[in-house]
Amino acid sequence: MAERAAIKGGRGRAVLAGCALVACLAVLLSLGTWQMQRLAWKERLLADMTERRHATPVAIEAIEQVKREGGDIEYRPVTVTGVFDHGRERHFLATFNGQSGYHVYTPLQMADGRFVFVNRGFVPFDRKEPQTRREGEVEGVQAISGLARDSLAGKPSALVPDNDLAKNIFYWKDLSAMASSDGIAPEALVPFFVDAGAAPNPGGLPIGGVTQFDLPNNHLQYAMTWYGLALALVGVSGLYIWRSRR
Structure with a gap:
């Protein structure tokens, strides 16, 4: 048994x-x-x-x-013409060639009155504030060539910090938050970003052509x-x- x-x-x-x-x-x-x-x-x-x-x-x-x-x-390669509103810069935490700093996202106002946020390029930590790089704050109508970049539907990961609107530091590219914190209405906003090409800016900053392909x-x-x-x-x-x- x-x-x-x-x-x-x-x-x-x-x-x-x-x-x-x-x-x-x-x-x-x-x-x-x-x-x-x-x-x-x-x-x-x-x-x-x-x-x-x-x-x-x-x-x-x-x-x-x-x-x-x-x-x-x-x-997708794109061209756009307009006037930069440098007083509304948004800053995205980033690295470039091993250096930490920010990508400068500046709204460009087009002829029809709408805005598109252009990633003008990289600046080091100590050049975050526009007054430290006045030469690069170009005035008048500008013709920008670059690449279209889609907006994100939400925060890519729970590990990514929340954007700090008070300090104007973005850890993920929230187009809606960038626009609303700048007082730009949704109907006046192009619903994607443009990464500017590598054409040099006066004074050398921001450093354009920062799109990652690797x-x-x-x-x-x-x-x-x-x-x-x-x-x-x-x-x-x-x-x-x-x-x-x-």
Whole structure:
């Protein structure tokens, strides 16, 4: 009787162990497959970025039309003309060539009265305030060439700090908050950013052309890690079963 119970208990444990093994293997394989799918997506994204950034620039109205139709506007070359309102600069915490500082987002008022926030480029920490770089506060009508950048729907991560509107320091690019803190009504706002190109500004600041193109692409490495763990799990389990039977 006791022997039967022991045999039955052993079979039960074996079934549970087998189910746990299959479940773990399924999770590892699914994670590896997901990373391969992410790899394909990232490669398409990088290819699209390369193709778009070398396309012929179009007027900002054409980019607006693409966005209204639900198209992807990211990294599309664009031109826009208007007058900078330097008194409404917004500052986004950033790094450039290993140096910490800010990207300067300045509303550009177009001929129709609407505003588009232009990322004019990078300034070091000690040049945050406009009075420290008066030469770069260009006046009059300016023709800007750059890249369209879409706004974010929300904070990208819980780890990202909240924007500090009182100190005019943004940790994530909240277009609505930038505009509202500047007193710009939604109907007077172009619903995306423009990253200015690398054309030099008087006095050298802000440093333009700060758009990042080198997106991390480690998905193949991650996929191989998950598949490797799955293979190791099969190998260890097989060795255990072989030794148990012996």
